[in-house]
Amino acid sequence: MNATLQVEVTAIDQLTPTIRAIELTAIGEPLPAFSAGSHVTVHLPTDPAHRNAYSLACSPSDPGSYRLAVRHDVAGAGGSRWIHEQLAEGRVLRIERPCNFFAPIRTARHQLLIAGGIGITPFVSYAHQLSRDAASFELHYAVRAADELPFLDELLDLCGERLHVYVDPDGSALMKALRDTVLTGQPLGTHLSVCGPGAMMDAVTGAAAELGWPAARVHVERFSLPGGERTPFVAIDHLSHRRIAVTAEQTLLEALEDAGYEMPYLCRQGICGQCLTTVRAGAPDHRDVYLTPEERGSGTLIMPCVSRAAAAPLVLELPRCAA
Amino acid sequence: MRGVSLVHDSLAGFPFPFDADTYMYSTNVEPAEAPRVTEVGGWGGRVYDVDEHYESEIAQRAQILAADATRCQVLPHMRQAAWDVVEHATEHLARDFPGRFTLHREGDLRHWLNRPLNIERRFRVGDEDSLGSEPFEWITRQLQEDIELLDQRGDKLYLDAGILTFGADWSLDFDLGMEFLEIHGPVPRVHQLGVIPRAHRFLLSLQPGPAFRRTNWTMTVDRRLDTGVEVYPEWGPDRAALRYEEIGRRLHLRVEVQHFVRLPRSNAVMFPIHTYLAPLDAIAAVPVWSHRLRAVLASLPDDLVDYKGLTRYRDMAVTWLDQHDA
Numbered sequence: 001m002n003a004t005l006q007v008e009v010t011a012i013d014q015l016t017p018t019i020r021a022i023e024l025t026a027i028g029e030p031l032p033a034f035s036a037g038s039h040v041t042v043h044l045p046t047d048p049a050h051r052n053a054y055s056l057a058c059s060p061s062d063p064g065s066y067r068l069a070v071r072h073d074v075a076g077a078g079g080s081r082w083i084h085e086q087l088a089e090g091r092v093l094r095i096e097r098p099c100n101f102f103a104p105i106r107t108a109r110h111q112l113l114i115a116g117g118i119g120i121t122p123f124v125s126y127a128h129q130l131s132r133d134a135a136s137f138e139l140h141y142a143v144r145a146a147d148e149l150p151f152l153d154e155l156l157d158l159c160g161e162r163l164h165v166y167v168d169p170d171g172s173a174l175m176k177a178l179r180d181t182v183l184t185g186q187p188l189g190t191h192l193s194v195c196g197p198g199a200m201m202d203a204v205t206g207a208a209a210e211l212g213w214p215a216a217r218v219h220v221e222r223f224s225l226p227g228g229e230r231t232p233f234v235a236i237d238h239l240s241h242r243r244i245a246v247t248a249e250q251t252l253l254e255a256l257e258d259a260g261y262e263m264p265y266l267c268r269q270g271i272c273g274q275c276l277t278t279v280r281a282g283a284p285d286h287r288d289v290y291l292t293p294e295e296r297g298s299g300t301l302i303m304p305c306v307s308r309a310a311a312a313p314l315v316l317e318l319p320r321c322a323a
Numbered sequence: 324m325r326g327v328s329l330v331h332d333s334l335a336g337f338p339f340p341f342d343a344d345t346y347m348y349s350t351n352v353e354p355a356e357a358p359r360v361t362e363v364g365g366w367g368g369r370v371y372d373v374d375e376h377y378e379s380e381i382a383q384r385a386q387i388l389a390a391d392a393t394r395c396q397v398l399p400h401m402r403q404a405a406w407d408v409v410e411h412a413t414e415h416l417a418r419d420f421p422g423r424f425t426l427h428r429e430g431d432l433r434h435w436l437n438r439p440l441n442i443e444r445r446f447r448v449g450d451e452d453s454l455g456s457e458p459f460e461w462i463t464r465q466l467q468e469d470i471e472l473l474d475q476r477g478d479k480l481y482l483d484a485g486i487l488t489f490g491a492d493w494s495l496d497f498d499l500g501m502e503f504l505e506i507h508g509p510v511p512r513v514h515q516l517g518v519i520p521r522a523h524r525f526l527l528s529l530q531p532g533p534a535f536r537r538t539n540w541t542m543t544v545d546r547r548l549d550t551g552v553e554v555y556p557e558w559g560p561d562r563a564a565l566r567y568e569e570i571g572r573r574l575h576l577r578v579e580v581q582h583f584v585r586l587p588r589s590n591a592v593m594f595p596i597h598t599y600l601a602p603l604d605a606i607a608a609v610p611v612w613s614h615r616l617r618a619v620l621a622s623l624p625d626d627l628v629d630y631k632g633l634t635r636y637r638d639m640a641v642t643w644l645d646q647h648d649a
Binding site for chain 2: 032033034035037060061097098099100103105106107133216219266272273274
């Protein structure tokens, strides 16, 4: 099982009308060092329980405390709502050690970073690390409205003229700048990294592909996977025949954990492959980016951290159950 | 029985690698720092091991580096990873061998004591000037392990730094900068078995925190740690010259305990390799090991025998183990 760390919420900052920063300070053991682009999974004491992954939006060289930024997602499963409506300073939370699936490319001649909205969070740690390392980079930061610009002063201090801000209600200003100059005027050896809403990342990577960027030079942080509707379904343990109900608010992984199964996992975002589970019967609704098209087609594998099922129950091969 | 007990003492920490009578490549990865009990002792409690060969292996490493500087290389973008290794190794050695190593930490200041080598150094993490040396070579000159560092770029891992003075017939200078799948191109069977792609996926998803490990093995004539490609003329001919009556004394089972660690600040994958050698005389004194090694060698497919370089003496070794089976 993943070891967890106990942290105390030592500050809550309402950065914008919809975004809160929370500062987490270690209780006991010092917080582990981490690399730019890392995230932590936070165990939220909601009902049902949620474990949400958030980028570490702070300097990697000073892990005295961690800072996360959370957008109030009214349509979400309830984790961000709990953070915005219930969480108070002094609260003790459990988090997991930092993980990284979006690290900077250290051999890049130049790094072109593009953030949309709350997708700025991983680039806060990037800006700290790259400016400290005197690496060549520029950051393009697009938001819907002028009052939704968290971290602006800090980023200006770190980036100076390397920061480009777009207040861009429909996304057209960013895309025009990208097509006109930003994506076309980079030196050979530049790496492009994008984080933001799915549609924005698709537009940016699509434009880069059209303009001849090699795929190996383009990197995305799949902040939120293509969602789709979340409906309740049932999973069945093929050995014990136990039925586990998965509510619309839960992931399959969360429901299995609640039921006492010791599931391996890391990213909880359908990227890392740790929670890979064998399907004995039923039709998985795949929402991950880990399985190959052949593996998806076989219908015998599922990533329970993001993928679900339609109506019919999923019969699964599961690890040991503590309950 | 005096001789036998001496043999047992020197084997107490030997990581005998076989738990079945046949051998095939597998992704035999397990959590690290979990002690394993063997017939004569145990191993595996630590990522870095410091054993009775520490001073002599450190001296051998220094000689090899003096003769051939390509054995330790760090590409410029691996500077952060080099400092990660300094932090990881000093912290683990001080924790696991407190009588021999001490580390005092205050912010990013370090005070390091290595008693066996009589090294005392005060330095600031990330500051080469304060250390007075290139950090990766500085720390690996105090370790028995070879260490390779893989930089992750997207979904690929590149061997971009390392030290290899005790390698089993490969060359850091040749492989430096290669991607993980390219490095393992010549290994027989592993591609068809899916072992390498699985290992690759495992390493890509490895995260900071708990380390993992596996063992690998081959055989070496004499207690020779440096069977590098660069010095092949020094050791290659021994494989053909080995005589039956020398087997027990000269032929060694060579076991690598390999660890996998994701380094926290650089996000590089660190791959420490500790090589252990035991002569067949010593193996033969432990009946379970002797019997198992004989069975593994006898059943090893020819392509693996060739790849491991055992062709010239495999049959002789099987016969010798038969004769010495208690």
